[in-house]
Amino acid sequence: MLKHKVLTLTLLMLLIAVLACNVKAEAATRIYTYSFAGIEVQIEYPFETYPNENITINIAIRALTTLTVNCTQLDLYVLHNATKEETSFYSISHISVPKLLGSGEWFNETYKVFIPEYAINLIYGKLTLKWTLRGTGEAEAYERELLVLMSYLKSLELESLRNENAMLREHLTNLQNELTSLSSTLNELRNNLTNIQKRYDEELSGTRSTIAVLAVTTVFFLATTAYLIFRKPKQYW
Numbered sequence: 160m161l162k163h164k165v166l167t168l169t170l171l172m173l174l175i176a177v178l179a180c181n182v183k184a185e186a187a188t189r190i191y192t193y194s195f196a197g198i199e200v201q202i203e204y205p206f207e208t209y210p211n212e213n214i215t216i217n218i219a220i221r222a223l224t225t226l227t228v229n230c231t232q233l234d235l236y237v238l239h240n241a242t243k244e245e246t247s248f249y250s251i252s253h254i255s256v257p258k259l260l261g262s263g264e265w266f267n268e269t270y271k272v273f274i275p276e277y278a279i280n281l282i283y284g285k286l287t288l289k290w291t292l293r294g295t296g297e298a299e300a301y302e303r304e305l306l307v308l309m310s311y312l313k314s315l316e317l318e319s320l321r322n323e324n325a326m327l328r329e330h331l332t333n334l335q336n337e338l339t340s341l342s343s344t345l346n347e348l349r350n351n352l353t354n355i356q357k358r359y360d361e362e363l364s365g366t367r368s369t370i371a372v373l374a375v376t377t378v379f380f381l382a383t384t385a386y387l388i389f390r391k392p393k394q395y396w
Contacts (some may be wrong), residue, residue, distance in 0.1 A: 169221070180238070182258045186329065187206055188203055188204065188206060189203070189204060192242040192311070193303075193305060197290075198220065198228070198301075199221040200231070201217075201220070201221075201222060202233070202286070203216065204216050204307075206310065206311065208274060208310045208313065209274070209312065209313050210278045210312060211276040213272065214282075215269060215272075217268070218253045218267060219252070219265055220267065221264070222261060222262055222264050223263075223327045224262050224292060225292075226268070226293055227257050227258065227290060228260060228288075229290060229300075230287060230289040232250065232252050232254075232286070233251040233287075234247055234251075234287075234308070235247070235248055235282060235285050237274075237275070237277075237278035237279065237280070237281070237282055237312070238281070239278075241277060244276070248274075249272050259293075262320065265355045277313055278312055281309070282309040283306065283307060283308045283309055285305070286305040288303045288305070289302045298385065316346075340390070348391075350392055357393040365381065390394045
């Protein structure tokens with residue numbers, strides 16, 4: 160487990176370094192360049208791809224002086240989705256027998272590579288170079304093994320989840336807007352109800368006052384009427 164974590168962290172750190180100083184940006188491709196002791200190597204690859212698809216990789220070697228390239232091999236690796244372990248899935252033998260190149264001469268080939276379905280995170284390669292300088296003096300042999308961080312592997316499942324998440328966020332925003340609108344409508348209805356209740360209370364208070372005055376007037380009228388009816392008339396002699 161610790162080995163896998165260290166490998167993952169190492170790959171991420173190297174990816175940052177590569178992106179910062181060592182690649183030529185194109186619309187959809189990147190170019191890794193290595194130059195040392197009379198030889199220059201360029202590897203062009205797609206910036207990103209999906210598992211279960213084919214990609215195109217171009218490997219070009221240029222001799223900066225007369226030399227013999229003895230071996231150029233690129234072994235491709237990914238992390239396995241099930242085991243999370245480093246897995247070799249393809250090997251490109253660009254030059255497998257010694258090849259003499261004159262100063263300024265190029266040798267390049269393009270390769271189709273299928274990315275396995277189990278691949279995740281990143282495609283990276285281990286580049287093996289062996290070459291010999293041919294000068295007037297004694298031949299000098301060189302050998303290098305280089306780590307090349309290549310295509311980022313996109314995940315259809317992850318992209319689907321991201322799209323669903325974006326749709327859910329949009330739906331949530333719409334619901335929040337509707338809730339705000341409903342809250343505004345509710346406040347308006349409450350204000351209307353308060354105004355209606357206030358008018359009703361005022362009208363009810365006026366009605367009660369009118370009824371009270373009418374009641375007093377009625378009582379006074381009845382009392383006066385009763386007095387007039389039951390009052391004894393004066394007798395005149």
